Amino acid sequence: MSVFISYSTKDSDFIDKLSIKLIKNKIPIWLDKWEMQPGDSLIEKIQDGLENAEALIVVLSQNSVNSEWCKKELSAGLMRELEEKKVIAIPAVLDDCKVPLFLRDKLYADFRSDFDTGFNNLLRPLSKLFSEHMGRKKDNDIITDYAINWGIDEDLFFLSIDLVNWYEKQRKSILLTINVEANVQGTRRFEEQLSHGVDWLMKETVITLLYENTRLRELDILVQRDSLFRLKVLMRDINSDIDFKIIIKASLMGEDNHNDMLIHLVDYLEMLNDSRKLRLK
Template identity: 30%
Template sequence: MKNIFISYSHKDSNIAKTVSTILKNEGYNVWIDIEQIQSNLNLLEKIKEGLKQSDVLLAIITENFINSNSAQAELGHIVFGSNTSLFTIKIGEILLPSFINGIIRYTYEIDNFDKFDTDIFLDKFNQLEESLNFSTDIKRYDKDKAIFNNIEEKIEVIRKELSDNRLTLVCGAGVSSSIGLPDWNTLLVRILSHALTLKHKDFSSSEMETLLSSSNLIVGKYLKILLGEEFDEVVTKSLYEEEWTLGDYAYTESTLISNIIELIRPKRNRGSVESVITFNFDSLLEEFLTKNSIKFKAIYDEGIKFGADEIPIYHVHGYLPRNEKIEKHNLVFSEDGYHTQFIDPYSWSNLIQLYKYMNNSCLFIGVSLSDPNLRRILDISRRKNEGDGNKHFIIKKLPPKDSSVYDLQLMLEEQDSLMLGLNVIWVSDYDEYPKVLEKIIK
């Protein structure tokens, strides 16, 4: 007798029961936790037990499933914890996670469950049975298919949001470093070098980088105290020029920045980016937008207004313009700054982020998702938008393929992003970031 394990969100219990009844009537043994798990039994142990006895996993993929952390964790365990082949019933317009794509043998897709056709479903399911023959022909994780299978589908969704003026760009350190600005540790090394020079200390750059690798927030907090009123000036100089002069230093426009500018540039036949959120202090994006005659407004404090023809650029971690003096920089630089943002849910930067994450689709570029405040706001947004699906996207570089835990790391990183409401667009190398944007702006 052939054994089937059904994975689903408990909000779709009625669908699972219907599918279970159909399969049982066809002579299959069906494992479904509605019927087989008691409240006093360990769920994971029962799932393992069910999987050991199952030939095929049938996953009912709905918005509820994608929005359920426990359902995704269960499926992840199944993907890497058994040799079971996967059949999916996909209901609605859903972007499947990459780690699921690689093991799907057959799928039955419908717009909603009212359109479920028993004969079509059984026909596809029988195709799976014939191909596997329930023998050793179990297809395992196909990495290439899993990673790149539905990138075009994701790009099309982003294009639609752009056309509807509902797309927000969210830029992190990777955007600024593409132009030649220092990454976080390099910036701290420059500031620390200057601060310790004032105190007649001498350490090598490599020694300081070793120090920063495990304690950069601590060092940042120390530097703010050490430099006092000099702090903003020293950070500005360290950010833009290693040689400590604030002249007209020419930064080269990277391919990534060029494509970001084209994405921001309003076009009649394509719509435009609604807003930009940046975690970077620098003003180079603004400078390149000025060079390209695109109107914008840098917003780094509450009360700053922008015009109807201006793209707002929200500097939620503060702003250090290169060639302009402003009264308040509002830098979130060290541990205390992160704590202040975290404990003040009504700060303008938190409210702006929450509003954009809840009401727009966002494309994250060069963002690591390690900021605890960002993760908290994304989690709140996803919870409040439950049922609205994962409508945000993040471009991520694949983990090293020579790692023995590559498959597992890929799944864990993607599941983490999905739990924050972000679909992952994987690229093999940082050079491919601009290529993703090229596909969007075509």
């Protein structure tokens, strides 16, 4: 999934600046001049980009509102939004142009006076879709919220994943924490990445290793009403000299009906890995 940008080629300088800024903020984008190869069908590529889009940025200017090609893109994008209610349409206003009627009820990012202010307005709704730190998944009556934090603590790299499963019908929830600590070699690797502005690489590497670890994928956790589940696991990255210490905890919260609950760790690892793949696409 990615963000589709509808724009006029006459606004290419702005689009280049916007695209680079979005990528630096880990927002995957679909831009026709980046995606096209010699011999590709322009219409088919545009359709593929719209069909796989999670969000639609509509760059509005005096150039674009008069562009027939942009009007066609907008029509297809808004049709999909109306039909599936999944695509977020975000207008980005560059100048004092006439905003199309079907976009006037949308909150827009205003780039007319200041780029940074407009970009921050644009980033807020996109962060809900592509956030590195927080997320939510809903599966029938179960809601899973999670938070991911990482950095240096007591001179060692750490990754902390906190997940809360809300079971609405059963009026209870499960708190699951996965705490990862790297050895000295792993910490040095993270510090190198941090110095180059890519500190997120270690986080994504650890999430991949957790997902691929056979023992963790096969782990079923019985969360008991009267005790804390706690497990310590050692994990090694076979492609480097880095070891990780993992501590998993789980506790049951909410109304006490004297029932324990069983969860499968692989369900959470798959969710985290799916989010990782979306961020890196």
